[in-house]
Amino acid sequence: MTTSTTSESSAATPLIDLQALVVAVRRRRRLWCAMALLGLLIGAAVAVLLPPAPAAVTKVLVAHQEDQPNDTGTLIRTDVQLLGTTRIADQALRSLKSPEKPEDFMRDYRGTGLSNNVLQIDVTGDTDAEAVARAKALADAFVADHAKRVRDIADAEAKGLLAQRDRMQEELAGVNKQIGGRSPDSDPKASASMESLFARRAELTSRVADFSQRAEEARIGTPQLIAGTQIVDAPRAVRHSLPKAAVTNAVIGLVLGLFVGLALAAVGVVVADRPVLRRDIAANLGASVIAELPRRSGRLWQRRRTRVARERLTTSLARTVRGSAEPVSLLELGCARSTSVIALDLARAVAAQGPVVVIDGLPGPQLAKRRPKSGDPTVVSGERAAAVSPQERLIGVGSVAPGTAWTDLQYLGTQTVLVVRAGHGSAAWLHTVARQLADQRIPVIGVVLIDPDPRDRTDGTLWDGLHTALRGRSEIPARQNRTGGRRTERLPVWAAQGPDNDQEAR
Structure with missing residues (x-):
C-alpha cells in the first residue's frame, strides 16, 4: 500500500516544475540583471579599448x-x-x-x-x-x-x-x-x-x-x-564610428550577458532545489502557511499594507499564545531579523495580560544587542531560561538553520511557528527540519513566509495532511506538560504507518 502510494505521488510529480523554475529565476533577477549590465559594460569597453583595425x-x-x-x-x-x-x-x-x-x-x-x-x-x-x-x-x-x-x-x-x-x-x-x-x-x-x-x-x-x-x-x-x-x-x-560601434557592442554584450545570467540562474535553481512557492514550502515542512510578510518595508505606498499584515499576524499569534497553556516558540530559517521583530511585537501584545519573557536562542545579535525601549518585554538568553518564574509566559526565539542543536529546541517551546524565508532553504533541509521537529514532538502551528513571490498564486494550505505532508494528522495522547494537562500532537508519517516504523523512529 505504501509502495503504490509513493509510486503514484512520484509519477504525479514532474521532473522540473516550470512554474517554480520561472518564479525562482525571476527572484534571482539581481544575478541576471548584473550579468546583463556587466555584458553591456564589457561590450562598450571593447569598442573603446580595442577599436577595429584600419x-x-x-x-x-x-x-x-x-x-x-x-x-x-x-x-x-x-x-x-x-x-x-x-x-x-x-x-x-x-x-x-x-x-x-x-x-x-x-x-x-x-x-x-x-x-x-x-x-x-x-x-x-x-x-x-x-x-x-x-x-x-x-x-x-x-x-x-x-x-x-x-x-x-x-x-x-x-x-x-x-x-x-x-x-x-x-x-x-x-x-x-x-x-x-x-x-x-x-x-x-x-x-x-x-x-x-x-x-x-x-x-x-x-x-x-x-x-x-x-x-x-x-x-x-x-x-x-x-x-x-x-x-x-x-x-x-x-x-568606423566609435559611438555606433560602442552602442552595437554594448547591445550585443547586454544580450549575451542576459542570456548567460538567465542560464546560470536556471541551472542554479535546478541544482540548489530551493522551494519558493508557498505550495512547495508547505508540502516540504508539513505545515500550512498562515501569513506572509515582505523582507523589507518596501516603498512608501507599500508600508501601510505591510504594517497591516504584521498587525494581523501579531493578533493571530497573540490569540494562539493566550489560548495555549504551553510555551510557543518562533523558529527562523534565513530571516533572523524579521523573526526577532515578530517576537517582540508578539510579546508586547501578550504583555497586557501578564509578564512575558522572550528567550533568545538566535545565533546572531538581533535580540541580545538590541537597545531596549520602554514597554519592551524582558529578553533572556537560553542559558537563563531555567531561572524564569513559572508565572511568566515564555516566548522562545530560535533557529533551525544548519548547525542547530535540535534537542535544545524543546526548551524554547513545546509548539512552534516556523518563520521561513522563501527560497532560502533547500527541499532536503526543509525535510530535515520537519523530521527533527517531529522527532522532538514539537508540533508546528503554522508557517510564516518571509519575502514571498508577489505573483505566487499557489495554495499554501495542507488540506489532506496524511497524503501531502511529511507528517500525518493522526493524534495520540502526549506526555504531561508542565502544568499537568495533556496535549495532542501530530505524528510523523512514519510513526502513523505502523508500530514497527514508530519504534524505529523513536
Missing part, C-alpha cells in the same frame, strides 16, 4: 563563361575560394613589393560573394592607406588571374579543335589521293567505291570547316569575358 573594401564584377540565370552561386563561391589561395596572395604581394609571406597575408583579407557575379574584397592593414593599397593589389591580381584562366581555357579549347581539324585534313588528303583525277562516271565497274570516296570527301570537308569555325568561336568570346571582369567599386577605406 580596413578597406572593393568590389569586382566577375564574368563567367558558364553563367546561367538559375545559378545558385556556385561560380562566385569558387571565385571566393580562389581569392584565398597563395597564388593570388603572392601576386598581390609582388605588386606591393612586400616581403610578407602569402600565408600571413591571407589572414588579413576575405572575399564575399554578394551576387552571382559580384565579389567583395575586405582587407585590413596598419593604416588606411596601406589597407587601400592592399585591396587594389588584390583586386588587380584577381582580375589578372581570372583573365589568364579564361584565356588559357579558350586557347586550350581552340587548340583541341584545331588538332581535330588537322587530323581531318590529313584524312581528307588521303581520300583525295585515292580519288585522284577520276570522276564518278569514269569507271563504271568501280562506281560504287568511287561514290563512297566522294561521299567521304564531302563529309571530311564539312567537318574540317566546322572545326575551323568552332576554333574561331572559342576565341571570340574570350575578350568579352576578360573585359567584363573589372573593378566596379574602387578600393576605399572603411570609416
Whole structure:
C-alpha cells in the first residue's frame, strides 16, 4: 500500500516544475540583471579599448563563361575560394613589393560573394592607406588571374579543335589521293567505291570547316569575358564610428550577458532545489502557511499594507499564545531579523495580560544587542531560561538553520511557528527540519513566509495532511506538560504507518 502510494505521488510529480523554475529565476533577477549590465559594460569597453583595425573594401564584377540565370552561386563561391589561395596572395604581394609571406597575408583579407557575379574584397592593414593599397593589389591580381584562366581555357579549347581539324585534313588528303583525277562516271565497274570516296570527301570537308569555325568561336568570346571582369567599386577605406560601434557592442554584450545570467540562474535553481512557492514550502515542512510578510518595508505606498499584515499576524499569534497553556516558540530559517521583530511585537501584545519573557536562542545579535525601549518585554538568553518564574509566559526565539542543536529546541517551546524565508532553504533541509521537529514532538502551528513571490498564486494550505505532508494528522495522547494537562500532537508519517516504523523512529 505504501509502495503504490509513493509510486503514484512520484509519477504525479514532474521532473522540473516550470512554474517554480520561472518564479525562482525571476527572484534571482539581481544575478541576471548584473550579468546583463556587466555584458553591456564589457561590450562598450571593447569598442573603446580595442577599436577595429584600419580596413578597406572593393568590389569586382566577375564574368563567367558558364553563367546561367538559375545559378545558385556556385561560380562566385569558387571565385571566393580562389581569392584565398597563395597564388593570388603572392601576386598581390609582388605588386606591393612586400616581403610578407602569402600565408600571413591571407589572414588579413576575405572575399564575399554578394551576387552571382559580384565579389567583395575586405582587407585590413596598419593604416588606411596601406589597407587601400592592399585591396587594389588584390583586386588587380584577381582580375589578372581570372583573365589568364579564361584565356588559357579558350586557347586550350581552340587548340583541341584545331588538332581535330588537322587530323581531318590529313584524312581528307588521303581520300583525295585515292580519288585522284577520276570522276564518278569514269569507271563504271568501280562506281560504287568511287561514290563512297566522294561521299567521304564531302563529309571530311564539312567537318574540317566546322572545326575551323568552332576554333574561331572559342576565341571570340574570350575578350568579352576578360573585359567584363573589372573593378566596379574602387578600393576605399572603411570609416568606423566609435559611438555606433560602442552602442552595437554594448547591445550585443547586454544580450549575451542576459542570456548567460538567465542560464546560470536556471541551472542554479535546478541544482540548489530551493522551494519558493508557498505550495512547495508547505508540502516540504508539513505545515500550512498562515501569513506572509515582505523582507523589507518596501516603498512608501507599500508600508501601510505591510504594517497591516504584521498587525494581523501579531493578533493571530497573540490569540494562539493566550489560548495555549504551553510555551510557543518562533523558529527562523534565513530571516533572523524579521523573526526577532515578530517576537517582540508578539510579546508586547501578550504583555497586557501578564509578564512575558522572550528567550533568545538566535545565533546572531538581533535580540541580545538590541537597545531596549520602554514597554519592551524582558529578553533572556537560553542559558537563563531555567531561572524564569513559572508565572511568566515564555516566548522562545530560535533557529533551525544548519548547525542547530535540535534537542535544545524543546526548551524554547513545546509548539512552534516556523518563520521561513522563501527560497532560502533547500527541499532536503526543509525535510530535515520537519523530521527533527517531529522527532522532538514539537508540533508546528503554522508557517510564516518571509519575502514571498508577489505573483505566487499557489495554495499554501495542507488540506489532506496524511497524503501531502511529511507528517500525518493522526493524534495520540502526549506526555504531561508542565502544568499537568495533556496535549495532542501530530505524528510523523512514519510513526502513523505502523508500530514497527514508530519504534524505529523513536
